[in-house]
Amino acid sequence: MIFIVVKFPVKPEEAENFVEKLTPFTEATRAEPGNKWFQWSRSVEDSCEFVLVEAFEEDAAEAHVNSDHFREAMKTLQPLLTRTPQIISRVIEGHDWDEMGELKVEG
Numbered sequence: 001m002i003f004i005v006v007k008f009p010v011k012p013e014e015a016e017n018f019v020e021k022l023t024p025f026t027e028a029t030r031a032e033p034g035n036k037w038f039q040w041s042r043s044v045e046d047s048c049e050f051v052l053v054e055a056f057e058e059d060a061a062e063a064h065v066n067s068d069h070f071r072e073a074m075k076t077l078q079p080l081l082t083r084t085p086q087i088i089s090r091v092i093e094g095h096d097w098d099e100m101g102e103l104k105v106e107g
Helices: 012-021 023-030 061-065 068-080
Strands: 002-009 035-042 049-056 086-091
Touching: 012 023, 012 049, 012 068, 023 035, 023 068
Parallel strands: none
Antiparallel strands: 002 049, 002 086, 035 049
C-alpha cells in the first residue's frame, strides 16, 4: 500500500474554510477505486496547519495524481497556502490500519 502524509501551511485568513473548500476533491478521491482512506486533520499546535493522511493500493496512486479532480485541487490549493506543502510518501506493508500493540482498551 502507498501511505502518504502531507502537511499544508494555510494562510490564516483561509484556515476556517480550508477543508470545506476542498470537499469536492475529498469526496472524489474517497470514491476512487483503490483509495483506502483520505482524512484531514488540523494541528493542535498551529491552527493554520492541516495534515492529510491518505492511502492507496499501489496500483491506484498514479490514477489519483492524473485525475481531473486532482489537477483542479492543485489549482484550488495554490492560493490558499503560505508555502509548498511537505510530504511523506512510502510504499509500506499491509492493507489497512492495525491495532496498537502497546495500548489495549478492554471494554
